[in-house]
Amino acid sequence: MKIGFIGAGKMAQAIISGLDKEKFEVYISSRDFEKTRIIAKNLGVNQAKDNIELAKFVDIVIMSVKPQVMPKVLSEVKDYLEGKLMLSIAAGLTLENLADLTSKQLEIVRIMPNINATIKESTTAICPNELVIDTNLEIAKEIFSSIGQIFQIEEKDFSTFSAIAGSSPAFIYIFIDALSRAGVLHGMPKDLATEIVASTVSASANMLAQSGENPWSLVDKVSSPGGTTVEGIVSLEENRFVASVIDAVTKTIEKDKRL
Ligand SMILES: NC(=O)C1=CN([C@@H]2O[C@H](COP(=O)(O)OP(=O)(O)OC[C@H]3O[C@@H](n4cnc5c(N)ncnc54)[C@H](OP(=O)(O)O)[C@@H]3O)[C@@H](O)[C@H]2O)C=CC1
Numbered sequence: 001m002k003i004g005f006i007g008a009g010k011m012a013q014a015i016i017s018g019l020d021k022e023k024f025e026v027y028i029s030s031r032d033f034e035k036t037r038i039i040a041k042n043l044g045v046n047q048a049k050d051n052i053e054l055a056k057f058v059d060i061v062i063m064s065v066k067p068q069v070m071p072k073v074l075s076e077v078k079d080y081l082e083g084k085l086m087l088s089i090a091a092g093l094t095l096e097n098l099a100d101l102t103s104k105q106l107e108i109v110r111i112m113p114n115i116n117a118t119i120k121e122s123t124t125a126i127c128p129n130e131l132v133i134d135t136n137l138e139i140a141k142e143i144f145s146s147i148g149q150i151f152q153i154e155e156k157d158f159s160t161f162s163a164i165a166g167s168s169p170a171f172i173y174i175f176i177d178a179l180s181r182a183g184v185l186h187g188m189p190k191d192l193a194t195e196i197v198a199s200t201v202s203a204s205a206n207m208l209a210q211s212g213e214n215p216w217s218l219v220d221k222v223s224s225p226g227g228t229t230v231e232g233i234v235s236l237e238e239n240r241f242v243a244s245v246i247d248a249v250t251k252t253i254e255k256d257k258r259l
């Protein structure tokens with residue numbers, strides 16, 4: 001099966017690097033031919049001459065340009081998408097927006113992956129429009145299952161998913177960096193501190209998933225009465241940690257809805 005990515009930036013490269021190239025024949029096209037040639041070579045995939053050639057040639061088009069560029073690029077390729085399946089990973093563009101920019105007859109699946117696709121651990125939302133036939137939905141799911149875990153969700157929840165799974169790796173990296181920096185403040189080398197924190201964050205997520213407990217009961221298990229942890233938790237509360245995280249997610253959702 002031939003899959004074509006229009007736009008070969010950070011996210012397309014993350015998805016492509018996780019994809020099984022034996023199973024999927026991958027093509028890319030992007031804005032700058034020479035730059036794209038190097039990206040194709042590094043990823044071990046094929047390059048199309050331009051967006052139109054790519055749209056004509058492949059079975060499935062994955063739109064991977066920025067939301068602001070989507071109208072221009074879709075107007076260029078829409079006449080060549082008839083009878084094909086189009087997937088879009090663009091934040092903020094609804095299935096209705098995408099149909100308005102292409103055709104009311106087009107099978108479209110809206111997707112929200114995240115950067116962890118690079119290591120085949122994306123947490124990806126998927127939502128088809130009403131025209132998508134079952135076999136095509138299965139193909140879309142197969143592509144994104146091969147690079148992580150998928151959640152078929154209602155479109156009304158897409159902006160929320162985008163914030164808590166699409167953008168949240170950035171928030172989590174900030175949290176990791178903050179913990180590591182605290183280690184540095186107290187005399188530990190940064191690399192060592194970051195390795196320790198990354199290991200702890202990863203294991204804590206696994207512990208949550210495997211134990212089936214809710215986060216607060218685990219917080220209580222770590223917090224010995226009169227002990228050290230609760231001192232830190234009270235400080236986090238005093239500094240509005242939870243409220244700050246929720247505010248950040250709300251701001252992210254609001255921006256997604258404005259796109
Ligand atoms: N980054 C992330 O973690 C996530 C991103 N997304 C979504 O993925 C999409 C891409 O984001 P991201 O990869 O971060 O952005 P990038 O800016 O890294 O990638 C965008 C790509 O589109 C290319 N491009 C620009 N204009 C055109 C054009 N006219 N024709 C073809 N290609 C073009 C760019 O080329 P050039 O660089 O040469 O301009 C670049 O390769 C966005 O819609 C975003 O919402 C979704 C989930 C997570």
Ligand SMILES: O=C(O)[C@@H]1CCC=N1
Nearest residue numbers: 091162163166167168
């Ligand atoms: O920052 C963005 O707009 C994209 C959407 C989700 C993650 N990155």
